[in-house]
Amino acid sequence: MAEVRLEPGPLEPDRALREFLDGANGEGAVVSFVGIARPASRDGVAVTGLYLDHYPGMTEASLATIAADSEARFGGTRAMVVHRYGQVNAGEAIVFVAAASKHRRSAFEAADYMMDRLKTEAAFWKREHRIDGAAWIEPTEQDRADTQRWSEACPE
Amino acid sequence: MPIHWCLESRLRILLFGSLGEQIGREIDADLPAEGCSVASLRMLLAERDPAFAPLARASARACVDQAIVREDYVIRPGQEVAFVPPLSGG
Numbered sequence: 001m002a003e004v005r006l007e008p009g010p011l012e013p014d015r016a017l018r019e020f021l022d023g024a025n026g027e028g029a030v031v032s033f034v035g036i037a038r039p040a041s042r043d044g045v046a047v048t049g050l051y052l053d054h055y056p057g058m059t060e061a062s063l064a065t066i067a068a069d070s071e072a073r074f075g076g077t078r079a080m081v082v083h084r085y086g087q088v089n090a091g092e093a094i095v096f097v098a099a100a101s102k103h104r105r106s107a108f109e110a111a112d113y114m115m116d117r118l119k120t121e122a123a124f125w126k127r128e129h130r131i132d133g134a135a136w137i138e139p140t141e142q143d144r145a146d147t148q149r150w151s152e153a154c155p156e
Numbered sequence: 157m158p159i160h161w162c163l164e165s166r167l168r169i170l171l172f173g174s175l176g177e178q179i180g181r182e183i184d185a186d187l188p189a190e191g192c193s194v195a196s197l198r199m200l201l202a203e204r205d206p207a208f209a210p211l212a213r214a215s216a217r218a219c220v221d222q223a224i225v226r227e228d229y230v231i232r233p234g235q236e237v238a239f240v241p242p243l244s245g246g
Contacts (some may be wrong), residue, residue: 035246052246053173055238058222063246083246095246122246125173136174139245 002067002079006060008086011093020080020098027078027100029107033115035097039090042140046131049089053125059085062123066114070099074110077101081114083122116146164188167231169201170238175210183208187233194218195227197237211239 003023013034021030041047067079082096095118099110120139127136167187171179185201192200202212210216217224219238220231231237 053176055170055172055219055222055240058219058238061222118246120245121243123240124244124246125241126244127173127177136177136241137244138242143245 002064002071002081004060004063004067004080005082006054006063006085007082008084011082011084011096013093013096016080016082016096017098020100023078024100025078027076027107028102029104030098030100031104031107031111032096032098033111034093035095035115037088037090037092037094041128041130047090048129048131049087049092050094050129051087051127051134052085052094053127054085055123059123062121063118066117066121069117070110070114073113074099074101074106077106077110079110079114081118083118083124085124113150116143116150119143120147165233167233167237170236171211171240172238173241173244175216175239175241178210179207187231189233191230191232193227194220194225194229194231197231215242216240217242 013032017032020032037050039047063081063083067081070079071077078100080098084094088094097111097114097118099107099114101107101110120143125136127134164186167185169183169185171181171183185197198212201208216239218229219225219240220229221236
């Protein structure tokens with residue numbers, strides 16, 4: 001059963017990883033990923049932070065679906081997703097994803113799969129605070145293409 | 157005996173992202189007892205207040221009980237209704 005959490009405060013990846021490792025169930029591989037709020041926008045303008053609006057209930061469900069799908073797709077994989085909401089300053093961790101599998105390939109792929117889907121399907125609305133003003137942003141074409149590649153072939 | 161008094165119920169509509177910022181986090185509407193389609197609700201709101209015009213746009217997706225629904229979905233009293241802009245992802 002995947003562990004999924006939404007957190008308003010600082011996300012401490014080292015603690016999240018420790019917690020995930022403590023839940024070990026005989027897996028031989030653990031892959032973790034930390035996404036950090038970037039200090040610049042896509043077009044290079046300085047960004048002080050982000051505001052992530054969320055829909056209580058629906059947002060958690062969107063994260064849980066993605067984590068559960070990765071566990072089902074990469075058999076024997078255990079998944080964890082921790083995501084920030086609200087104000088996130090540039091340089092702070094915004095998302096933590098971990099996957100544990102019997103062997104490394106599945107763990108790498110499960111983490112990659114979860115991140116690609118989170119980037120397009122997680123129920124968040126993101127406002128970027130740029131030094132020249134605030135703007136609501138949407139997934140890029142690249143984000144959509146990254147998610148799409150998992151529809152093309154099933155590894156197992 | 158009046159037959160109108162229980163014909164409408166108060167519907168609370170939640171708004172997120174840019175819609176919440178532009179219009180407010182929450183608005184109310186009167187919902188007929190027999191319900192109302194998403195498409196009709198959009199028209200009703202846009203006619204009531206020009207500020208609600210963004211809710212009539214196709215990019216504002218309607219959610220009922222936290223799931224995205226189609227335009228012909230009939231909203232019933234007591235359901236949770238929201239309009240959301242396109243997801244920005246995590």
